[in-house]
Amino acid sequence: MHALIVVAHPNPGSLTHAVGHAISAGLAEAPGAHRGEFADLAAEGFDPRFTQDDIAVHLEGATPTADVLAEQARIARADALVLVYPVYWWSMPALLKGWIDRVFVNGWAYGTGADGKVEKRLRHMRVHLVALGGADQRTYARHGYFGAMKTQIDHGIFGYCGARVVRSELLLVEHGEDGAPQLEQARDLGRSLFAREDPVRDLAG
Template sequence: MNDTTVLWVHAHPEPDSLNGRLARHGMSHLRTTGATVLESDLYRMGWRPILDRQGLAPEGEPFRPTEHVRAAFATGRLPADVAAEQKKIRRADGIVVQFPLWWYGMPAMLKGWFDRVFVAGFAFGTDPDTGRRLRFEHGPFIGKRALVVATMGDRPASIGPRGKSGHFPELMFGLLHGTFAYTGMSALPPFAVPSADFLDDAGVSQAAAELTHRLDGLFTERPLAYRPQFQGDYTDEWELADHVRPGEAGLSVHLHDG
């Protein structure tokens, strides 16, 4: 893992929580492998998660988020905190996004990081010279790898293929496919720590060891095989073409080996 740069983004309000301990363990391990580690601890940073017109749209004019943020990015007028996070992403070969699963999604603090940082022109859009849509296999972040690390109260079986809460990779479809793969990143199978509120010291040690193993494969593990958008699997309406897995539906059809 020498000569690689990893951005670790995490969001938990308590530094001594399981999330905090796993983040410190993971970043420390990456550094022992020779990787450069960049960190965005959103609560410690006091990250402002709200995307609004502030500094982006003239007063008296309706705020059009995509249009105004794209223009601010193109002219170098994004807020300094957003520009700093975008610089980290540009530097990173791999991104670890870590959070506690709250109501089956990311904490608002982390969702707001994506809302403000992954903006039009930077994370997606259209090439101004060629007109090519910059997404999926044409995304601006091709070559970067992304790993989700999440803690949760659910039991292990409840996030399995037949679990009540939904199979975890499908539960994270919006982030894995709709954000990482959409922007060109290679999304790895997510790492889950279930029953997090009930782990004893041995359980915490086991979770740390399993996380270490996943981090060792950050640049070698096979990513989720999401289908490319522009190679014949989808119609112009972005629907799976009739000849691809005919008669099937659901999130798994968007994986080559689903």
């Protein structure tokens, strides 16, 4: 099985990158012929800006640009999509949001059926979300930040396309921690990525 692990952080020495590599390492340790493809959006220079070309794809059904087609192709090759990112202002970084804006487009991720209703075209996709936050658990719980993130990202993005969010993890690193517990969690996630059919929340409604 093949997992596409997408990491969005400008610093290759960040904990975000380390978590992504730990997931890949855990996947390699799991029984079976599994492999992980590591997509470092910052290092690859993916342009997250939504341009006139992207508007034409959305409104007029134009053919996406070559960089978008390449991203769609490597997503299509994967049996699971794993997004690893730091929490910026209680959401994902602009780089990752722009990747979703440009890649998960009308005509590919979703469409309009003959009855005028939305067609969810990614029902086959299994998604694992791994967010890294710097605030403590009380902050996220008191203000409802993680719940809001799930509504926006799990349901608002992937549910709209019919994709199945298998895991939605928030790894919190408190002041003074070295990140070791989070890396072990990430390795465990990699080991179990294809171990079983995890319970999946129905986000397609």
